[in-house]
Amino acid sequence: MPPSNTTPRSLSSLQPLDTRSFGGPASLWLVWGSILLVWVVSLLSWRLWLPAPDLLLLVIAFWCLNEPRRVGLFTAFVFGLLLDVHDAGPLGGQALVYGLVAYGTVVLSRRLARFNVVVQALHLLPVFVVSKAVYALISAWLLGQWVGWTWLWSALFTVALWPIAYILLHYLPNRLHDEVESGAA
Template identity: 60%
Template sequence: MSPQSDNRARVLRRPASSLSSLEPIDTSPFKRPSNWLFVWFTVILIWLISLLPWRLWQPAPDLLLLVLAFWCLHEPQRVTMLTAFVFGLLMDVHDGMLLGGHALVYSLAAYGAVMLHRRLQHFNAVIQAMHMLPVFLVSETLGQLVYAWVAGEWGGWQWLWSVLFTAVLWPLADILLLLPQRRLDEKDAGSV
């Protein structure tokens, strides 16, 4: 055996580094798009639920923000930043607050979800929630800073609980909003 072939054998036997062996948690993301009627039904239903007075409780999660960001991540062609902006304006009008405050927060969160779209499609809901927490935090922080600048007073830090609860609810939203799609996938898998 020659020294060159001995060196090649050593190189070939070298174990892979730990970074090269990393794989996404979910290697089979959904290929089929969600039904557009279901997507818009959930957005409008959550918008109507968000009009109820329970939202006035400071640590209440922003369900509309959660659902809009979720669909922007999973269906960016159907639910866009414009959709988030319009629903944000509707929430501003309903609350009688600074016009554009919710619109800014929802648009920034939708932008973050669209930017992370390709990356997060390969991970499970818990990892997606960990990635979306900073998106929710930054968008809400900017909204609070604009409100404090215009109103001339700081509203406090209680809104951080709302951001945290919104991110914690991401896996539940994943289960509920993708349930019809999972049922179709199971039905197709059973017919093969």
């Protein structure tokens, strides 16, 4: 097929060759379904082990970065309060941690959008460490004794899971959507 010699009448009529690469907003069902699923998983007792990664914090940080209009500080604070009530811990402790991570993610969002997944994880490492350190200091103050350094492993494990969360929440839904559109699924 010979190329068309039609020229656009204005620059505003030009369209990119592949608009799927820019990606649209994620499905509302995917965003809230993933948050609610991970929240239910977070209610299990394994999360109380101090070095365990905080999966809910990871998913909320991911959506704060990729869907800031749907998930933000309020969502993080509410789910932090829900975990505080579930754990019967100091009310507002987890809410503060979740709020700090959501704020840090939103503040770094423009910078994080320019980098690949590994560099994003390295940029988020201080955000997760500082938020967990604040919670450890509050717990030490309220309990009257230092809780140790095992909380640091939680932040490191959470950051290590960032690429996996990115693949599961970003690439996998887009790939499934493309397969459905092409009729391969």
